[in-house]
Amino acid sequence: MVAVTIWGSLRRFTDGQGQVEVEASNFKELLDRLSQDYPGLKPQIERGVSLALDGRIYREAWFTEIGPQSEVVLMPYMAGG
């Protein structure tokens, strides 16, 4: 299981939890599982999210591997200047 930290305003779609656990070994599986387990997150995931894995930010990268001990933080998709 991977513990995923979500940002505050998404908690209303995860029964108030700031961290949820899902079975996933990569970014794609993680997003699919989150959408499945917490349908309220789906619109945000479809709009785009970034993923911080052990402090590194990934913008898409489905097949980025996630270890069981990895720190996983969901973040809004970012665009810059």
Added chain:
Amino acid sequence: MRFARPATASEAAEMMAQEPGLTRILSGGTDVMVQLKAGNVDPALIVDIKHIPGLRAITPEAGGFRIGAAVSGAELAESAGVRALWPGVVEGVELIGSTQVQGRATMAGNLCNGSPAADAVPGLVTAKAVARIVGPRGERDCLVADIPAGPGKTTLAKGEFVTSIFLPARPERSGDAYLRFIPRTEMDIAVASAAVSLTLDAAGVVIDASVALGAVAPTVRLVPAAAEAIVGTRLDAAAITAMTAACSAACSPINDKRGTIEFRTQVAGVLAKRAALTAYSRAGGTR
């Protein structure tokens, strides 16, 4: 739009008088070109006066100088004689726009554009400068102070244009100065401005003074009460305070993107004070 380059002033006046549509004089062009670009004027005739004999000349006359209407700011700034006699007038002209604009902009154009914030005008007004005007009915002279009639407006009649500006001789122990406030150090239009011209006696007492403010009223405003406040003084603190108060009292500015009524009113007084001190020191006074 037609473009004309007349050979004489009377020819220029004639063609402008006969043109039924809008006409514009092109001298430095730094205002006209911007207006054309913005599309807020659509003249039928543009008259380039730079090639009229004498219009690009600076000529000593009766102890003063006659400055042709097509003399650019950069050319005026290079005239040591004018700068020595009327440093405040020259520094006002030099503040118009960038180096590039200085290569083109003229004192007469700055006057005839009719902006209440024109940098050249307060100094010319305190200098009691006289504009020579040519029109379809010949030539006339007019105090510079009487030319602006409101934002973008002048008292010039159809077909009339300024051919030169005369800066008179002045007594010994005279000095003038011009200051403006802008948010940056360059490239802005004055939010408020002040020119002071004064003459001292041998003891350093002000015997004659003139104070004019810019950007605080529909036209550049002469403030006799401010001048009176310093005449008979050596610019002591009380005189300065009285002059500053007179300046602020004379302001009737507007709120706009460049400044507030409150700001302009306060800063006009500050600038007049600082200009007066500079003019005093240029006149040889020591406080």
Added chain:
Amino acid sequence: MALDNTPKRVFKVVGTRPPRPDGVDKVTGRALYGADVSAPGMLTAHILRSPHPHAAIVSIDTSAAEALEGVKAVVTAADFVRQDDGSLRDVLDNCMARDKVLYDGHALAAVAATTPDIAKAALKLIKVTYKALPHVTDVDAAMRADAPVVQEGRSLETVPDGMSQNVTSHCEFGHGDLAAGFAKADLVVERSFTTAATHQGYIEPHACLASMTADGKADLWCCTQGQYNVRTLCAAMLGMEASQLRVTASEIGGGFGGKTTVFIEPVALALSRKTGRPVKIVMSRDEVFKATGPTVSSSIDVKIGMTRDGRITAAEAHLRYSGGAFPCGTVDMGAQSAFASYDLSAVRTLGWNVLTNRPKEAAYRAPGAPQAIYAVESVVDELCQKLGLDPLDVRLMNAARKGTRSSYGPTFDDIGLIATLEAAKAHPHYVAPLATGQGRGLSAGFWFNFGGNTCVSLNVNTDGTVGITEGNPDIGGSRAAISQMAAEELGIPYDKIRTIIADTSSLGHNDVTDGSRVTFAVGLATIKAAQDAVAKMCSRAARIWGIDEEAVVWVDGAAMPAGPNAGKFPPMTLAEIAAVSFNTGGPIAGHFEFNADGAGVSFGVHLVDVEVDRETGATKVLRYTVFQDAGKAVHPSYVEGQMQGGAVQGIGWALNEEYIYGADGRLQNAGFLDYRVPVASDLPPIETVILEIPNPGHPYGVRGVGETPIVPPLAALSNAVSRAIGTRLNSLPMSPPRILKALSKG
């Protein structure tokens, strides 16, 4: 073959300052920018823009314009493919208003004609019937329940019930127990701030030349930060296939984020399609100000608790950003970056995006961060003043470091904040004496930095030179940095390499030049492409020598036999291998494509001294020093240039730059005369101190540097001015009338 994959620490080319490859073109006027090309038979187009801040378009009658001699086509929103995707639809609706005009300057029709004057005259013949609607341009006013609604039905599911429909999104970040944290504080300061919208202010107006042929193939030349994104957007709007649209990025005259989207490009394509002729559009400066991306305007509340000795116990920020008339995610980045410089046990940021009748926001250098960090760093400074603490010591005490759980969630890896703060503390600037009336301010700043999709090809020419093809417009000298990294990796001189920027048909997709990604991500791809070519060259050498290719190493630009074969053959240089490449298997090329990650966050600290004229409210910047972690500065001059340029944009934002709207909802200062970017005489030298704390995510340790420098100046200036005049302004810009007003109250 063996490749050295350990982070490289001794460099030959990286870290030097060679001349940029585009230098001569740019100093001789030869470089071709957006507006500098023409085509035979070309038409010129001009765009009709709304004078209303908010109005329904009842009807548009273009018949009189079309009838004008010389007019070849008129287009309106009806000429584009309606988009299902929300963000694409917004970009299109911003290019051409569909049912409503949403801001002063919103485009709603365009005319292509044989001359610019005819096109302009035709605009006046287009009859638009508007139904004026109430408008709102202020972010706080737009949040009120009774505010005019800019667009209906745009609120995301994240927005709490009961808010104005102008609120389109809501976000929240943070961790810990705020109430407990504030209870531990000896002093809590809570303040509200506003920042004005500012424009990127690039000197080159948007320009493009589109040419579509009868078979539906098109070429588009334009100034953009991302030709691939232009292709994606335009192809969708025109209903084209990507392969049929080739987009070439011209030299770009500044972008700063503002050229990451499209405004005129789809319009030129539509007109070219309709006329069968090339169509050129060049924006005027007032169009640039009225209708291209400013940054967000903001209204922010910040509350921070601190102990007597300077420890922050809790921190909270509420951010209300308006990205104009369309939904915008910038507040998310503001909320995430607000407290990024601090190691906090209790922190929360809330953000709301709000619609107003202003132009659609476009990214501007570290989008969202400067506003939030300005507010936070101002409150930290006020706490330091009130508690009598040194502002650098307080920042050092609370600084985020490796292992800190960041305020936006992830735990930081190696970051350079403490080293940067220490460098500032050790610098003579920090202890230089100040005169009466002067003040010194400081602020930290942060940006995430991005990686992203990247594709690079590297071709070894038979004469031993190398061509690199990359896909990111060079906005600040990146071609030089990329050539340097290739030279480093290949072991050949810098001047043997020429880097060019591909059109969209010549190379795979590259994300836009944004998020400080290019030197990092394109650099990384270049290194990998070079390694790919090196592997092939080692293999060729091995075959020539008749040995196993695993037994060949690449050293100083040459293949060398290694292991058991060491010394058996003289090294073969790149040039020698290239010279016989046709005989050994054909041309040699390297390639690499990936979606880069591991960009590595960036911190900076700015110090500034100011003097305020108490009689006029004018602020003079006396001294300015930028400290920033670059990971590894590939071309230090251009790193310094980013630091200096960003700092000066921030100085402009802090002191004078702002979008000024009248009560009529119209923009009052759509020009460089009254939108006051700093001029040379406004500024002191901008000193720079580059720190190099290697980014573990890049083989040379490179971090993006471009965006962070615009973040600290806002608070640094505000803190300096506040200390100089003894009273605090909580609103930007700190224009002279505002300072004088604060002084009269203080």
Added chain:
Amino acid sequence: MKSIHVSTTVNGDAIEFICAPEDSLLDVLRNRMGLTGAKEGCGTGDCGACSVTLNGRLVCACLVLGAEAEGAAIGTIEGLADGDTLHPLQQSFIDHAALQCGICTPGILVAAKALLDRNPDPTDTEVRYWLAGNLCRCTGYDKIIHAVQDAAHKMRSA
């Protein structure tokens, strides 16, 4: 609208062109002569990107009518180098990384040359005020000032 025939000199070459009365000198240089080195950043004299010399005076080409070029001598960025030898200012801008995007560079070089022609040894403050009409949004001006001063130094010692 009647077109005007103009005879002028650009970078020492005699040139004739036809223009509309309202065409600016910048329009003429860019669109009729193909000299696109001068850029239009604003069209109102506020950015300096179109700086050229007109009879030796530094001006914004956007604030001059094309018709005014009759009989005049115009200098543009395209005439700054001597054949394939860059002017010391041009070389200095490359050496000092005094440009990033480069759009303001032609105007700044023309302006800086006009300064050094008049004042071969300016102070930093003089350089900054002289160039105040040339906006640069990339560099923060610092490296531009250094580049001008270094070129001035080299030209004085040449």
